[in-house]
Amino acid sequence: MDSKQPIIRLSFPSLFSLYHFQFYSFVIFMTFTIISASYAGNETDHHALQMIKLITQDPYGALTSWNNSLHFCDWAGVTCGKRHRRVTRLVLESQGLKGMLSPYVGNLSFLHELRLVNNSFQGIIPHELGRLSRLRILRLVKNKFNGLIPANISGCSNLQDLRLSYNELVGTIPIEISFLSKLAIVSLRSNSLTGGIPSCLGNITSMKAFYVAENPFGGSIPETIGNWKYLNDLILYACNLSGIIPHSLYNLSLLTSFSVSDNQLSGSLPPAIMFSHIELFQLTNNQLTGPFPPSISNCTRLSILEIIGNKFSGKLTTDFSKLSDILYIRLGDNLFGSKEADEMKFIDSLKNCTRLIELDIGQCEFQGVLPTSIGNLSSQLQYLALGINHFHGDIPRSIGNLVGLLLMILGANQFTGNIPSTLGKLQKLESLDLSENGLSGTIPDSIGNLSKLFHLSLGSNNLEGQIPSSLGELHRLLELFLNENNLTGKIPSHIFQLSSLSKTLDLSDNYLFGSLPTEVGDLKMLGALDLSYNNLSGNITSSLGGCASLSSLYLNSNNFQGTIPPTLSSLKGLIELDVSQNNLSGKVPQFLEGISLEYLNLSYNDFEGEVPSVKVFANISAFSVLGNSRLCGGIVELGLPKCKETNKHKMKFPLFVIVIMIASIFVMITCLAYAWCKKKRKNQLSQSSTSKRFMKVTYGQLLKATAGFSEANLIGNGGFSSVYKGTLHEDEEIIVAVKVLHLQNRGAQKSFLRECEAWRNIRHRNLLRIITSCSSVDFQGNDFKALVYEFMSNGSLDYWLHSSDIISRPTLNLLQIVNILTDVAYALDYLHNHCMPTVVHGDLKPSNILLDDDMMAHVGDFGLAKILGTSYPNSSTGIGGTIGYVAPEYGLGCEMTSSADVYSFGILLLEAITGKKPIDSMFNEGLSLHKFASMALPDHVTDVIDRNTLNVYQGMSGYNTEANAKKIEECLVSIVKIGVSCSMDSPAQRMDMGKVVHELRPILDTLQHIEV
Structure with a gap:
């Protein structure tokens, strides 16, 4: 080692600082990297939402918040995840949005839920949705999407809830949907899908609800649906399905709703139905045959049972006593019936069905006597349909116990005996049909107690006696059928005072006599009047012209005489007119040419003169004038002689002048008399002219009736008046509403006079009934004016x-x-x-x-x-x-x-x-x-x-x-x-x-x- 080489020594603190610097540099670098990536992801979502808005029409302003003043995560309908601030939910339901769904929706890669229910989106469902691998819920229900269901929706591998109902989709269900292993709910109802229900869907073992009703699929129900062990709801009605119901379906023990109505399914049901959780069971309008399995009694949760419109037959052996929660039993339009003495025993078991609202066993082959236990049915029962069977004997009096009934149909059976008076207890009844039986005796007065009836049909029986006056109490009646009986006497005028009659009044095929009451003209809303095949006589009353809504009028086969009244020209909506087989005379009225008649029968009377040849008279199949020997002219097909020419001007001018002069003098005298009477009447007190119509009351009586116009009795205030509840003590106590005018307010005096004048001219069941008025002074000498009305309790x-x-x-x-x-x-x-x-x-x-x-x-x-x-x-x-x-x-x-x-x-x-x-x-x-x-x-x-x-x-x-x-x-x-x-x-x-x-x-x- 060179001793001159400098030796660098790093202390421990210095070494630590170096590593510390390197570590934080790395952290900062990664942070910026992550932030950059996140920012880029947010920009993608932001841009996708902008593109969705760009091609969306927004008439109600639901997307107003979609602007740069807010972060897109705060926009209406948008939800973002807390961690990455990426869009996870887009929910825009019932906002009136229109236009196309932008394919940029496929760029919302973190989307878990897309719900655009109840808007007006149209065009195809963008296939870019297949990119959304995180998507769990897709609901596009109630829009106008068309085209095919995109096959690449299988790319949404986490999809659990798919709902595309109520659109205009066509084509088939893509088999690729079977790859969605987590799918639990599929709803495709009300589209135009075809090609059958793919059997491969049975591979989706997670399925809990499958709603595909109202599509013209065709084909049969796949056996593989039996693989859906967790299935709760299977709704397949109106799908054009045929074949049998696969037996594998009866093993779905968790099924709660099963509907295959309105298809062409055939075959029979197995003896053992073990749907232990079933609540809704609908097989209506198919071609199912055989006995109905008694094992349905074990479905103790059942609330709706509908098998109407099939060919089930044999004895009905269901024990309904176990079905305590059942609400609707609809078994009608089948072939049930066994001719055994106890075939109606099942009625006894219905006693425990205390929540039952509807029982329909009509249009079957049931026969025998209706058991008295019918009166033990639920007090909640509203609909009882037993019509079009073969029941005979008396109608049980116990039927009057069913006080909750709104509608009862016993027509088209073979019931005999009298109509039980106990029917008068059914105060809620709105429709009663006892027609086409063999009932005899008189119509009981108690029928008049059924004040809520809007439909009463007693036709085609053997009823006799007069039409009871109590029917005049049925003030809500829309249609009344008493035809084909043995009723006698005159037609009571109170029948024609039922102003509610707006559909049909049929009294035909009886033995009624006398003239047609003028009150018939009060039926201003009546659509059809049939008085044919009786013994009515006299002239046809001109008041018939007041029946402005008539479309059908049948007066044939009576003894009417005279001419057809010209007032019938006001019946502009008349389509059918039959006055044949009477003793009518005169010329064929010209006004018949101005009415849009589709059927006219004038046969077998004594009409004379020329038959028109236009409108209904130009169609030989639409009218008849047979049996009138003095008629001429008309279309060639009638074969009538030509009318002879006459000197039409002979003596007509002088006669015309005379008639005009007489008429002018008569009008002049009438006008002078009217003016004198009117002037005299104006000089009389206003109350004297109405004393016969209205009771007289004083200020003191009204003061007492309202407890001194107390605050406790005040029920309303207005600009010109206050209204008080009161009790007048005349022959009996009358609860009234007293309207006291604020005469100090400008316009109140004229308001009082205006209202009095109006009430002098009007009367109608839907107008508030005025009892009287009072124009007097109070105990301080101030003017006092009040109107007294019938009190309205609600x-x-x-x-x-x-x-x-x-x-x-x-x-x-x-x-x-x-x-x-x-x-x-x-x-x-x-x-x-x-x-x-x-x-x-x-x-x-x-x-x-x-x-x-x-x-x-x-x-x-x-x-x-x-x-x-x-x-x-x-x-x-x-x-x-x-x-x-x-x-x-x-x-x-x-x-x-x-x-x-x-x-x-x-x-x-x-x-x-x-x-x-x-x-x-x-x-x-x-x-x-x-x-x-x-x-x-x-x-x-x-x-x-x-x-x-x-x-x-x-x-x-x-x-x-x-x-x-x-x-x-x-x-x-x-x-x-x-x-x-x-x-x-x-x-x-x-x-x-x-x-x-x-x-x-x-x-x-x-x-x-x-x-x-």
Whole structure:
């Protein structure tokens, strides 16, 4: 060693410092490397989200926050992981988004969950989704995606939940899906997929739910589905499937829902069905045969059993006593029946089914006597269908115990004896069908107790005696069938006072006599009237022209005489008219050429003169004039003689002049007499003219009735008045609502006069009934004016929709809402189209809709009403009505018209169905209740429905099948369309209230049938 070479000695601290420096340099280098990589990853996600927004239409502003003022992890619908700040969830449900789904979604490589449910995305599902290996949940339900399901979705190796239902997808289920070993839920329902269900899907042993209903797959159910040992739900209805149900499926012990309805499946069921967890079992509308296995009794969790529309046969031996949780038993339209004496013994075992809502065993081959144990069924039972069987003997009186029933069908059997009077106990009954039996005796008066009936069918029996007057109490009746019986006597006028009759009144094939009551003209909403094959006589009353909605009128095979009244020319919607086999005479009315008739029968009368040759008279297969020997002319096919030419001008001019002179003198005398009477009447006290119609009350009586107009009795306040609850003591106690005018407020006096004038001209079941008025002075000598109305126990619609007392306020269901809206529509249709003169309400809103004991709606408060065609009353208070409900044309100074009421009704309808007031704080910057509802049509209506207010789904007891759910959604779309149409800015674009009624009726019918 060179002694001159310097020796470097490092102490321990120096050595440590060197290593310390190197270590931290490495750490810093790696940190920057990681940060750079992370930043690059964030930029990728940021750019991908920007590209998604770029081609997405956003009408509701759901992506407003997607801008540079926020980090993308804080954007609406975006969730990032805490560690790497990468996008892990993208959830944009029910936001009204439109356009294509950007393929850049495939760059969100950390994505675990993608949910775009209930929007309007269209185009193909981007195959770039196959890059998302971390994806666990993919839900694209309720959009407009089309094309194929991308096969490379198999690249999403961690996918557990795949839902693509309610789109427009075509092609087949890719077999590559079978590679997704973690897949537990597959939902593809309501697309247009074909090519069968691939058997290779049986390889996915993790499957728990498989929903592929409403696709035209074809083929059979794969045997390999039996490999899904953890399967809970198998929904395959309406898939065009054929063949047998594989026996391997019956080994799926965890199955809770099994539906293969609406296919072409055949074969029989095995004797042993061991679905110990099954709750929903649907085989409806297939071609299954053989006996129904009694082992179904061991499925103790079963709540819905549906096997309607098959060919199951033999004796029904099911012991229902073990099925204590069952809600719906639907066995109808099969071949059940054994001709054994005890074949109806299974009815006894239903006693333990205390939650049963529906029992349908109609359209089978059951026979024998209906056991009295039918009366032991659940008090919750709402639907009982036993029609189209071979039951005979009496209808058990015990059936009156089923007080929860809404619908009962016993028609098309062989029941005999009397109609049991115990049916009068079924106070909730809405539809009763006892037709096509051999029932005899009279119609019991107790039927009149069924005040909620909308359908009553007693036709095709042997009933006798007169039509009972108690039927006049059925104020909700839409259709009444008493045809093909032995009823006698005159037609009671109270039948024609059922203004609710809007579908059919059929009294044909009886022995009724006398004239046709003029009250028939009160049935302004009736669609079909059949009085044929009776012994009615006299002239056809001209009041029939008041039945403005008639489409079918059958008066044939009676003894009517005289001419066809010209008032029938007002029946513009008439399609079928049959007056054959009577004693009618005169010429064939020319107005028949102006009606769009599709069927006309004038045969076997004594008509004379020329037969027209246009419209219905030009189609030999559409009309008949046989048996009228004095007719001539018409189309060649009739073979009638030519009409003789006559001197048409002979003596006509002088006669014409004479008639004109006589008519002019008569009109002049009538006008003078009317003017003198009117002047005399104006000089009399206003109450004397109505003393016969209204009771008289004094200020003192009203003061006493309301306990001194106490605060405790105050039930409402308005700009011109306060309303109090009171009790008048006349012959009996009458609970009333007393509307006291605030005469110190400007316009109150005119409001009182306006309302009095309106009430003098109108009467309708859906208008609030006025009892009397009082115009007097109080005990201090001040003017006092009040109106006294029938008290409405269920308050106003505004209370039901918006009361702050949510705890005590019950909830309206969808059926109740539509019932109320239909009642209001009937009232407005009457005011606008059937009341002379026409009345415009002027202030329609929820607080002016009152509800009685039966939740029937009554329109009240005519303080701003206008009687068209008169100068009285006029408003001097500016724009009438309430903000939010006032038609926009009022702001332009336009006159009050019925179209403005239609606008208010449209807003009222949308408010009822959405639960949002038109002045809600959300309606600003150009958004209104009308636009809010309009933008939801047609695919997003359920997004604007206030389910808490309306209880849309839970309130519908029939909401238990996919078919009914779809019907309800269709009803909701139709309802919102009506509201949007009525609330258009332009009056010319709004519906007429007659059309509104026409549109609401089928919606109401659909909901009523679902509800029951």
